[in-house]
Amino acid sequence: MIRVLPYGMLPLAPILVLALTAASVLLLVSLFRKSGREAGILALVGTLMAGAITIRFLQLGLFLRRVSGALVLDRFALLFSLLFLATAAVTILASISFVIGEGKDLGEYFVLILTSVLGMILMASSENLLVIFLGLEILSLSLYTLAGFTRDREKSVEAALKYFLLGAFSTAFILYGVALLYGATRSIDLQGIVRVFSVPLDAAIDSRAFVGMGLVLVGFAFKVGAVPFHFWIPDVYQGAPTPVAGFMAAGTKTAALAMILRVFLVGFQGPRVVASWVSILTLLAIATMTVGNVVALAQTNIKRMLAYSSVAHAGYLMVGVIVSSDRGSRQGALSAIAYYLAGYIFMNLGAFTVVSLLGRRAAEEEEGYSLYDYSGLARRQPVLAALMTAFMLSLTGIPPMAGFLGKFFLFRAAVDGRFYLLAIVGVLNSVIGACYYLRVVVHMYMKEASTAEPGPTLTVSETLSLAACLFFTLYLGLLPRGFLEMARSLL
Amino acid sequence: MPVSGVSYLPILIFLAVAILFPVVSLLLARVVRPSNYSRAKMDPYECGVETQGEPRQRYSIHYYVIAVLFVVFDVETIFLFPWAVKYRALGLFGFVEMLVFLAILVIGYLYAWKKGALEWV
Numbered sequence: 001m002i003r004v005l006p007y008g009m010l011p012l013a014p015i016l017v018l019a020l021t022a023a024s025v026l027l028l029v030s031l032f033r034k035s036g037r038e039a040g041i042l043a044l045v046g047t048l049m050a051g052a053i054t055i056r057f058l059q060l061g062l063f064l065r066r067v068s069g070a071l072v073l074d075r076f077a078l079l080f081s082l083l084f085l086a087t088a089a090v091t092i093l094a095s096i097s098f099v100i101g102e103g104k105d106l107g108e109y110f111v112l113i114l115t116s117v118l119g120m121i122l123m124a125s126s127e128n129l130l131v132i133f134l135g136l137e138i139l140s141l142s143l144y145t146l147a148g149f150t151r152d153r154e155k156s157v158e159a160a161l162k163y164f165l166l167g168a169f170s171t172a173f174i175l176y177g178v179a180l181l182y183g184a185t186r187s188i189d190l191q192g193i194v195r196v197f198s199v200p201l202d203a204a205i206d207s208r209a210f211v212g213m214g215l216v217l218v219g220f221a222f223k224v225g226a227v228p229f230h231f232w233i234p235d236v237y238q239g240a241p242t243p244v245a246g247f248m249a250a251g252t253k254t255a256a257l258a259m260i261l262r263v264f265l266v267g268f269q270g271p272r273v274v275a276s277w278v279s280i281l282t283l284l285a286i287a288t289m290t291v292g293n294v295v296a297l298a299q300t301n302i303k304r305m306l307a308y309s310s311v312a313h314a315g316y317l318m319v320g321v322i323v324s325s326d327r328g329s330r331q332g333a334l335s336a337i338a339y340y341l342a343g344y345i346f347m348n349l350g351a352f353t354v355v356s357l358l359g360r361r362a363a364e365e366e367e368g369y370s371l372y373d374y375s376g377l378a379r380r381q382p383v384l385a386a387l388m389t390a391f392m393l394s395l396t397g398i399p400p401m402a403g404f405l406g407k408f409f410l411f412r413a414a415v416d417g418r419f420y421l422l423a424i425v426g427v428l429n430s431v432i433g434a435c436y437y438l439r440v441v442v443h444m445y446m447k448e449a450s451t452a453e454p455g456p457t458l459t460v461s462e463t464l465s466l467a468a469c470l471f472f473t474l475y476l477g478l479l480p481r482g483f484l485e486m487a488r489s490l491l
Numbered sequence: 492m493p494v495s496g497v498s499y500l501p502i503l504i505f506l507a508v509a510i511l512f513p514v515v516s517l518l519l520a521r522v523v524r525p526s527n528y529s530r531a532k533m534d535p536y537e538c539g540v541e542t543q544g545e546p547r548q549r550y551s552i553h554y555y556v557i558a559v560l561f562v563v564f565d566v567e568t569i570f571l572f573p574w575a576v577k578y579r580a581l582g583l584f585g586f587v588e589m590l591v592f593l594a595i596l597v598i599g600y601l602y603a604w605k606k607g608a609l610e611w612v
Binding site: 027 | 595598599601602604605606
C-alpha cells in the first residue's frame, strides 16, 4: 500500500523539483563548500527543469483540481508558475557575478531566490486562504533576507528592516481578514466562502465578511504596492541590492496579482460582494496609476524612478482585475493580464539588470544610480545604452515591444467591458509615463558625458540574462499568439 | 439569523470595568492622599550592589543563532509527538511524510553546523 507519490500527484513535479534544488544548493554551499558560481548554476538548472516540466504540463493539459484540499494545479496556477520560474531564471543569471563580486561569495542567495519562487508558486496554486498565506510568508521571509543581503551597506539593512516591519504589518491585516471571513462564512476555502456569498442582492450577508474582505484587500494592496499603501516600495527598491529589487518588482508583483485574482475571482463572488470590492478597487487603481506616474516624473535616482514606475504598472494591472470582475469580459481581461505580466517581467528585469551593471562599479552607494550618470552613455557603452533604450521603450509602450501589446490588450479589455473611465485614465497615464522613461533615453543619447570612465565589462551570465530579456520582450511583442494560446481560459 | 454581538456583551462590560478600575482608583488616591515630595522619593527603586559600567552591552550574535536552532528543534518535537501517538493510524504514508520533514530539518542543521553556528568563540 505505497501511497507516497501516487500517479495523481504527478502535477506536483515542478514544485518538488524546485524544493529539491533549493535543498541541494544549500548542501552544496555548506557541506561541499562550493562557490557562488556553482550554486548559481545548480539553481539555474533546477529552475529551468521545473520550467520545462511546467511548459510540458501546460501543453499536455495535465492539471489537478485538488490535492487534499490544499493545492489547485490548474492552467492558471501553471501559467503563473511559469512566469515566476522565468523571473527566477533571469534573476539568477543576472546575479551570479553580483554575488561573487560582493566579496563574500555567498551561495545562499540562490537558495533564497528558489524558496521565494516556491512561495510564489504556492500563492498562485491554492484556493485555501491558509495555504495562500503560507506561500506569502515563504516568499516574504526569503525576500526580507534578500533585501538585506549586502549587510555591510547601511541602506540595504535599512531597506530590509523597513520591508520586514511593513511586510509583517500588512500580513497581519491579511491574517485578521482571513479570521473574520472564517467567522462569517465558516470556511477558509474559497469554494466554501463563495457558496456563502452567492446569494441574491437583497439577501443578508454577515457584516463581518465585509470587514474581513476589506482587511484582506488592504493587505493585498500593500503587497502589490497600490497607492495609499505604496510608501515602502521606493525606499526598499532603492536600498535593496539592484538584482533583488528587480526580482521583487517583477516576481512579487506577479505573485501578489495571482493571489488577488484567485481570491477575488474565485472567492469573493456574488452580486453584492463584487459590487463592494469593484468600487474600492476602481478608486485604488486610478490613484495608483496617477500617483505612480506623476511622482516618477520627479525622481532623479533611477532606482526610485523604476520603483514608482512599478507602482504605476501595478495600477494598470488593477484595471485588468476590475475588468475581470465582469463575467463577460473575464477571459479577455485575464489573458491580457497574463500577457502584460509576461512582458513586464522581461522588460523590467532587463532595465534593472542594466542599472545593476552600471551601478556596480560605483564605490559609494548613491553614485551610479543617478539619472545624470546615464548622460552620454551611448558613447561610452553603446550596447548597454541600446538595451536600456529597448527596455524603456517597452515600459513606455511603443509598438514593436511587448509593453505596447500588453497595454493594448488591457485597455481593449477595459473598453470591451465598458469600463471607459479606467481605459481613459490608463491611456492618459501612459502618456505621462513616456516622459520619464524617454528622459533616460534623452540623457543617454543627447547629453554630454559627465565622466570619461569606461563602463563595466559584461560577464557571460549577464550577457545571457540581458539577451533573454531582450529576446522575450521582442518575441512577445512580435509573436504574441503562442503565449496567448497558453493563457486562454484561465480560472 | 443569530443576533451577533450579544455574546460579546460580557467582554465589553469586562473591558469597561478594566479601564475604569485603575483610572478611578488613581484619581481617587490623588484626591485623598497627602503629597509630600522629597528627593529620595523621586529615585527609581533599586536594591543590591551598585552597578558597575554600562548595563546595555551588546550580546554575541551566537545567542540568537543557538536560540533559533533551539526553536527549530522544539517545533520538530511538537510535530513528532502527535505523529508518534497516531503512528499506527497514519501508517506508511505518515512515516514517509515524517522522514521528509526530518530530512528537511537535517539539511538545515547540517547547513548551520558547517557554517560554524555551533562553535563558540
